[in-house]
Amino acid sequence: xxxxxxxxxxxxxxxxxxxxxxxxxxxxxxxGYDVHWYQQLPGTAPKLLIYGNNNRLSGVPDRFSGSKSxxxxxxxxxxxxxxxxxxxxxxxxxxxxxGLVFGGGTKVTVL
Amino acid sequence: xxxxxxxxxxxxxxxxxxxxxxxxxxxxxxxxGVAVGWIRQPPGKALEWLALIYWNDDKRYSPSLxxxxxxxxxxxxxxxxxxxxxxxxxxxxxYYCAHIVGLGATDFDYWGQGTLVIVSS
Numbered sequence: 001x002x003x004x005x006x007x008x009x010x011x012x013x014x015x016x017x018x019x020x021x022x023x024x025x026x027x028x029x030x031x032g033y034d035v036h037w038y039q040q041l042p043g044t045a046p047k048l049l050i051y052g053n054n055n056r057l058s059g060v061p062d063r064f065s066g067s068k069s070x071x072x073x074x075x076x077x078x079x080x081x082x083x084x085x086x087x088x089x090x091x092x093x094x095x096x097x098x099g100l101v102f103g104g105g106t107k108v109t110v111l
Numbered sequence: 112x113x114x115x116x117x118x119x120x121x122x123x124x125x126x127x128x129x130x131x132x133x134x135x136x137x138x139x140x141x142x143x144g145v146a147v148g149w150i151r152q153p154p155g156k157a158l159e160w161l162a163l164i165y166w167n168d169d170k171r172y173s174p175s176l177x178x179x180x181x182x183x184x185x186x187x188x189x190x191x192x193x194x195x196x197x198x199x200x201x202x203x204x205x206y207y208c209a210h211i212v213g214l215g216a217t218d219f220d221y222w223g224q225g226t227l228v229i230v231s232s
Contacts, residue, residue, distance in 0.1 A: 002157060036218040038158075045207055045225050046150075046158065051218040089158055093217045097174050100148070100160040100217060 003028060004090050004103035011109040012080045020075045020106045022090030028101060030071035033093040037066055037075045040087040040105075049088075050075060077108070085110050113137035115147075115208050115223035122229050123198050129228060133191040133208030140166055140186050146211040147191040148219060149182065151204040159204075163211070164191055200230045 005023040012018040022035060029035055035053050038046040048057050050066035053073065063084075065076045073092075077084055090103040119131035131149070138145055148163040162182040163171040172180050181194045191208060205227050209219035 034217060038219075045222040046219075047222070048218055048220050051220070057220070091158075091160075091218070099171055099173055100163065102150075102158040102160060105157045 002104040003094055003097070003101040004092060006088075006090060006103040006106045008104070009107045009109065011111055013111045014080055014082065016080050017076060017078045018080060018108060019077075020088055020090075020108070022073045022075070022103050024071050024073075024092060024094075024101075026071060027096040028071075028092045028094040029068065029073055031095055033095070035066065035068050035073035036091045037064075038089045038091065040089065042086070046089060080108075080110055082110050084108055113210055113221045115210060115221060117206060117208050117223045117226040119206070119226055119228065121227060122231065124232050125199055125230060127198050129193075129195045129198050129202070131193045131195075131206055131208075131226065131228075133193070133223060135189050135191070135208075135210070135223075138210065138212070140164075140184050140189070140191070142166055144212055144214045144216070146216075147184070148209050148211060149191075149193045150207045150209060150219070151202075152207070152225075153201075153204040156204075161195075161206075162193060198230045202228070203230045204228060 037050040040046040053068040054066040094101045115135040146165045149161040164182045179196045205225040207225045210221040
């Protein structure tokens with residue numbers, strides 16, 4: 001059971017928009033700690049996509065966007081492409097655990 | 112260019128101690144604000160943060176694994192070592208080391224390729 005909750009899967013047709021939610025609590029996202037998003041392509045290491053809630057890493061397409069509100073955050077992918085098929089993870093800090101926490105991951109499928 | 116690479120045994124027996132080394136380049140772990148962490152991923156499962164060591168030798172551990180983990184750094188060798196005691200088959204996973212930079216930062220901006228550790232008798 002992950003501290004941050006993500007839907008196991010989301011899917012969309014090419015060109016569509018999908019959103020991945022990341023729900024936390026008052027000891028992590030709700031406490032104001034930054035949320036980061038990673039993309040993990042099959043068989044590869046995770047790659048940082050979004051840091052500090054809504055900042056795209058250099059080279060990340062602007063189709064990817066992040067937002068945060070209250071105890072939740074979300075990753076949006078617009079203009080979905082086949083190459084976006086991957087697992088996506090959110091990550092933050094939790095002050096009750098005094099450590100870093102990851103979400104359970106969301107598999108994005110391009111139909 | 113920042114790179115990290117994990118090394119260690121592929122197969123360990125239950126109850127043994129695992130020692131993993133992260134060898135990095137392109138940054139110094141004596142620079143203010145820099146940290147290196149370990150994260151693992153069991154096959155088909157989610158990422159799990161394990162431990163973190165900062166430039167000032169401050170260390171943080173996952174509460175659920177704290178009693179089994181030790182993280183150390185050798186700045187002169189550009190290495191971070193993670194030891195995990197009393198290994199169990201449920202510890203079978205790919206283990207990654209990753210880089211953090213920035214005071215108060217918590218995002219891993221560079222990752223190693225990972226090393227698969229199988230725990231089996």
